[in-house]
Amino acid sequence: MWKPDRSTRKPIYQQITDYMERRISFGEFPPGSVLPSERKLANLLGVNRSTVVLAYEELRASGIVESAQGSGTRVTKHKWGLTPKQTPNWKTYVEGGTFLPNLPFIRRIREELRKKTGIIDFASGELSNDLFPADTIRSLLQEHPFLGQLGYEDPQGYRPLRQTLVSFLEEHLQIQSTDASILITSGSQQSLYLITQCLLSPNDAVAIEDPSYSYSLPMFQSAGLRLFRLPVDEHGINPEDIITLYRQHRIRMIFLNPNFQNPTGSIMATERRIRLLEIASELGIPIVEDDPFTLTALDGNPPPTLKSLDKTGNVLYIGSLSKIAASGLRIGWLLAPQTVVDRLTDARQQMDFGLSTIPQWIAEQFISEGHFENHLKTLRRELEKKRNEMVRGLQTIMGDYMSYTLPQGGLNLWCKINREVDDFKLLDEAIKRGVLFVPGSVYGSDQGHIRISFARPHFDEILPGLSYLKEALDIHCK
CATH class of the missing domain: 3.90.1150.10 (Aspartate Aminotransferase, domain 1)
Structure with a gap:
């Protein structure tokens, strides 16, 4: 929030006048819109109300705003009076569009x-800043000069990183994969966005946990999906609930966070995992396993992932460095069948031409040299x-x-x-x-x-x- 500069000679009321004039000229307050009350603006800026009164008087004298008893101070319909130039009403644009704002x-x-x-x-x-591996990352940058090219990277992701992830996921999570089945994303959020936009259609029914991190993501509503909930207890969801939802709503996809679930912290019981995979296979429903926390198991023995138990290829697996290493690197990964990876890679290329090579290179060094494990x-x-x-x-x-x-x-x-x-x-x-x-x-x-x-x-x-x-x-x- 802008604040007046009390160290300059320019009067504070004049600074506020200039500030409000800029906001009006930039279209933040379109013609005819109501400005904050004198008292409210004074509180926001930390000044006396009389200072704001002077600023508004200056704006009125310039013909930029007008006041009427009982209706507050408004931006004039035709600013600066002589030429009726119209600023776009940015408020209508901001409130439009199909991508919804956060809660x-x-x-x-x-x-x-x-x-x-x-x-x-x-x-x-x-993580708090002291838990980020900042010293390790700095050392990597100093000891191993970046020798890669700075053009557009493969939109599927830096191949050495994908190859390193194949070994890492097999060793630490018993997940079998190939570098061709991995898509590097800028965190789990982008993986979820690509799935909702490319693999589902408006009005499709999907199942999410209750409570669920997914519920907090407007991207599901923005995609026009119908959300149906699977109650979570101390042992995760009850797989039999999926059969009921499928019969009633023909759900097309299931979104789960089985290990140290966000927000409850629950771990899905092994017998429930096995039954869940059986049901998903019988009904032909994909499961999206969002797995940010498995490797944080405090006893050093991570519970099995659904992906490691999946024998029929029903599970799309999402992982990330964001929650457990460095959120600022924006490194995530999605494991999926080759046809799905190709579809999402194509969409990803349309969005941003692929993630920057440099953070992917850092992540590859961080994992392959054993720093991540330490x-x-x-x-x-x-x-x-x-x-x-x-x-x-x-x-x-x-x-x-x-x-x-x-x-x-x-x-x-x-x-x-x-x-x-x-x-x-x-x-x-x-x-x-x-x-x-x-x-x-x-x-x-x-x-x-x-x-x-x-x-x-x-x-x-x-x-x-x-x-x-x-x-x-x-x-x-x-």
């Missing part, structure tokens, strides 16, 4: 993270410390306010608030005290659940953050 809660959380420093972040589902050992140890500190804080600070299930991997705790709460009001109280979380309703859950990340905050922020959250609950639940 209001998500936008609110991201806005607070952008504008506030020092806020304790229990909301972001990523990083995972350190990561598991540090995540376990943070998880235990979060649990200790919940026990000593929250008391009977919250209940939870202890996750054995992943980055988050799924908590139930044992009081009646309003998600929006509770988040608002928490923000006032300098702490963020994700309300459960973002994932399709009923109110009264929250997801708190133990991976994103630094270790010494966890207990203070829980104390602030307890204060917010005390105020809200009076």
Whole structure:
């Protein structure tokens, strides 16, 4: 948010006048639109209301805005009076289009993270900066000069990286693949986007977990898909529910996160996995396995992936470095039959001509030289410390306010608030005290659940953050 510069000689009201004039001329406030009230703009800019009054008077004197009793201050229909030039009404464009904006809660959380420093972040589902392998990446760049070409890369992805992933996935997750069956993407999100846009059609029925990270992604609604939910308990989804949904709605695809599920942290039971694969094979329904967390298993023994158990080729497997190494590299991968990879590669080329070679080269070096494996050992140890500190804080600070299930991997705790709460009001109280979380309703859950990340905050922020959250609950639940 722009703020007046108090170190210059230019009067603050004149700075505000110029700022608002620029916003009007750029079309942020189209002709006829209402400007923020004097009081609201003063609060946003951190100035006295009288300063904004002077600024608005300047704009009125220039013929740029006009005021009427009871209707506020508006941009004049024909700015600067003489030539009736029309600025596009960007508001109608912004509200148009088929790609929907993020949910209001998500936008609110991201806005607070952008504008506030020092806020304790229990909301972001990523690692804290001290858990990124930054020193290793710097060393790789210094010790191994990049010798690749800087033209467009193969849109399917840098082949040495795909070849390295074949070995890595087989060794660590028992997943069989070939480099031709792997598409490199800019994270899991792009894999999901390509699948929804290229393999499904508007009005197709798909099944997602309940609660589910997928529920928070407007891309599903933007693609015109009909979402049907599969309830998740401590052992994952019940595969028999898929038969019911198929009979009722002819679902065409299933989206699952079976290991350390986001947001609940649950692990699908082995017998359920086997039955799920049997049902999917019998009905001919593809399963999209989104797997960001399996390698975070705190005991170092990752549960099996659906892909490793898949004998009939029903599973499309999505993996990524974002949650467990470096989100800024934007490296993900999708394993699929060759025909699917070809289709998605073609679409990917139309979108961006393929990912930059340099981050793919870094990722290949990071994995092939054993750095990723060493990083995972350190990561598991540090995540376990943070998880235990979060649990200790919940026990000593929250008391009977919250209940939870202890996750054995992943980055988050799924908590139930044992009081009646309003998600929006509770988040608002928490923000006032300098702490963020994700309300459960973002994932399709009923109110009264929250997801708190133990991976994103630094270790010494966890207990203070829980104390602030307890204060917010005390105020809200009076």
